[in-house]
Amino acid sequence: GIKDPIRETVRETIRIARRAGIRPVVITGDHMLTALAIAKEAGIAVSPSQVMQGADMDRLSDEELLSRVSRVNLYARATPKHKIRIVDALQARGEVVAMTGDGVNDAPAIKSADIGVALGSGTDVTKEAADLVLLDDNFSTIVEAVEQGRIIFENIKKVIVYLLSDAFTEVILITGSLFFRLPLPVLATQILWVNVIADSFPAFALSFEKGEEEVMNDKPRPKQYPILDNEMKILIFIVGISADLLLFGLFFFFFRSGDNLDHLRTIVFGALGINSLLYVYS
Numbered sequence: 001g002i003k004d005p006i007r008e009t010v011r012e013t014i015r016i017a018r019r020a021g022i023r024p025v026v027i028t029g030d031h032m033l034t035a036l037a038i039a040k041e042a043g044i045a046v047s048p049s050q051v052m053q054g055a056d057m058d059r060l061s062d063e064e065l066l067s068r069v070s071r072v073n074l075y076a077r078a079t080p081k082h083k084i085r086i087v088d089a090l091q092a093r094g095e096v097v098a099m100t101g102d103g104v105n106d107a108p109a110i111k112s113a114d115i116g117v118a119l120g121s122g123t124d125v126t127k128e129a130a131d132l133v134l135l136d137d138n139f140s141t142i143v144e145a146v147e148q149g150r151i152i153f154e155n156i157k158k159v160i161v162y163l164l165s166d167a168f169t170e171v172i173l174i175t176g177s178l179f180f181r182l183p184l185p186v187l188a189t190q191i192l193w194v195n196v197i198a199d200s201f202p203a204f205a206l207s208f209e210k211g212e213e214e215v216m217n218d219k220p221r222p223k224q225y226p227i228l229d230n231e232m233k234i235l236i237f238i239v240g241i242s243a244d245l246l247l248f249g250l251f252f253f254f255f256r257s258g259d260n261l262d263h264l265r266t267i268v269f270g271a272l273g274i275n276s277l278l279y280v281y282s
Contacts (some may be wrong), residue, residue: 013140014191020146021219025073027083029105039074046074053077065089083109096223098142100134101124110222117142151211153227158206161232165240166199166276171246173268174252183261185251185268188223198273202280235264247271 011065014024024044028035034245038192054077057065069089075082082101090097091241099106099113102122107129110116113216118130119137134141186194206248247268254264 006038006042007138007140008084009138011041013143016216017143017146020143020216022143022146023073025075025079027075027086027109028260029078030076035076044073045086045120050074051076055081056084062089066092069093080108084112087112096220098243100139100142101203102137103174110281141195146189147211150215151209153221154183154211154215155178155207155209155229157229157232158209159203160228161192162276162279163199163203165236165279166272167195167274168236168240169244169247169272173248176248180252182252182255184265185248186265186272190265190269190272194269194272194276202276206280209254243275247275 017024024042025043026035026042028037028041029039032051033268036046036051050071050073052068052072052075054075057078059076060068063084066089069086070093075086078086083106085096087099094117097113098115098117099110100117100119101107101110102119104123104125106118106122107126110118110126111129115132117132117134118126120133120135121137149203170186170191176182177184251264251268254267255261
């Protein structure tokens with residue numbers, strides 16, 4: 001009747017969030033001593049310089065708030081106007097801001113944030129303003145969703161590298177044969193077989209990978225981070241070209257040696273299938 005305790009999982013979840021580069025910030029309309037007690041219980045260490053009250057914020061200009069917002073972890077006696085100013089200041093510093101809340105007074109800041117999260121037990125106004133509704137009212141669910149999002153992103157990258165590197169091999173073979181005026185090393189039906197049959201099942205497997213154990217040790221990616229990064233380009237082009245030139249060189253050598261064309265095409269076809277499997281495991 002006199003206490004609304006935090007969930008037992010919150011302290012561990014806060015630790016995981018910080019390890020993942022996510023900075024939890026407490027914003028509440030409650031008294032500062034109440035907010036400090038809850039923050040301490042949740043494992044958020046707060047020094048006097050990291051606390052700000054709504055009255056203090058009223059005395060700060062937007063520029064002054066901008067210079068202090070990255071150091072403050074707890075805001076007490078905050079009104080809807082204060083909450084929007086905090087979100088806007090963090091965004092002005094290039095931060096990606098997720099805002100959670102349940103009341104009508106949280107709706108403006110939730111709408112302004114990059115990711116607005118309303119509690120399932122909250123008001124209809126807040127849910128309408130939010131991007132996501134947290135059905136179980138559990139902060140741990142947000143952090144678990146971040147982990148799943150990172151795994152999905154990594155799996156997308158794996159599938160792109162796999163499919164592009166495999167397709168790039170076929171491009172090199174066909175382009176090289178046309179350039180040197182040679183017969184095609186592989187026929188259209190063989191390419192179709194490799195792309196549809198040999199590549200499909202490994203691509204499905206990569207799509208549903210469970211993820212690496214250290215995925216929550218990585219720092220957040222910038223919003224402008226390209227999905228096709230330099231490491232992927234090296235895998236697709238540098239490593240891919242090396243394998244492709246070796247395969248094309250073998251075809252060129254044996255064809256000049258007078259080997260049977262159908263026999264050569266069978267070898268190249270088999271090599272493409274083996275090559276795609278090596279890409280999956282790497």
